[in-house]
Ligand SMILES: Nc1ncnc2c1ncn2[C@@H]1O[C@H](COP(=O)(O)OP(=O)(O)O)[C@@H](O)[C@H]1O
């Protein structure tokens with residue numbers, strides 16, 4: 164059973180880690196066993212947001228084989244039901260080797276917990292895409308501004324292409340791989356959308372084109388628009404939802420919003436998670452709503 168929720172968003176500073184940490188607490192408060200995993204190898208801060216200081220082992224120990232199981236890297240927090248796995252302190256190994264990543268993914272899928280929630284790095288690196296693609300639920304965090312929305316669109320586009328690349332490689336379909344490569348630059352090629360790609364692929368290999376379409380249909384990102392300041396900002400979610408549908412044939416079944424809130428900075432200054440520091444603040448109320456909606460989706 165896959166219980167992984169990946170919190171992704173191509174831009175740094177949009178609120179991924181803050182949302183990941185507090186969402187983890189919200190799920191724990193709903194009575195679920197939760198493990199929050201810091202996979203932002205470049206700038207790990209999940210433990211700081213959760214206010215956890217004591218660690219025995221971490222992911223670096225796992226990668227360097229000082230521990231054999233990922234479970235050994237989990238640490239308790241002072242929140243009931245919530246454990247954390249943190250990235251280590253060794254700088255300069257933000258780029259993990261492919262084999263290590265495959266091993267980590269295998270162990271993540273085998274962790275025993277109701278929910279595993281991943282805090283991912285910004286960008287569209289293969290690592291980030293691969294951790295996003297293994298998740299049962301992919302949460303895309305964006306702010307309402309256009310550049311952030313464009314980044315979010317590019318992120319899903321990259322994820323779609325990576326998923327199809329693996330799919331066609333596995334099926335050894337060289338003609339579809341070639342077509343995929345040509346389609347990468349929508350702008351410079353007559354194919355303007357994924358729909359155009361699938362129609363063209365249909366002519367080359369109908370059966371494979373259909374199963375590729377089905378593979379992509381599994382990618383159903385949930386969108387979180389963070390730092391909402393005005394009613395108008397809420398439209399951003401609909402804009403990105405529509406872009407994903409029209410250009411990438413991707414359905415995003417849920418758009419959620421989280422308000423801009425000074426409690427976030429205040430809690431950080433007190434080294435406490437917002438949900439505990441200000442449980443009735445707009446941010447906390449919105450996070451709890453997000454947790455309930457995700458839970459309802461199953
Ligand atoms: N809803 C919000 N209201 C106010 N500040 C926020 C909100 N969400 C995030 N922040 C602030 O934005 C900054 C970046 O958040 P962070 O979670 O570290 O982003 P990311 O992990 O995407 O890089 C932090 O200073 C955080 O406190």
Ligand SMILES: [Mg+2]
Pocket residue numbers: 179180181203208283
């Ligand atoms: Mg972060």
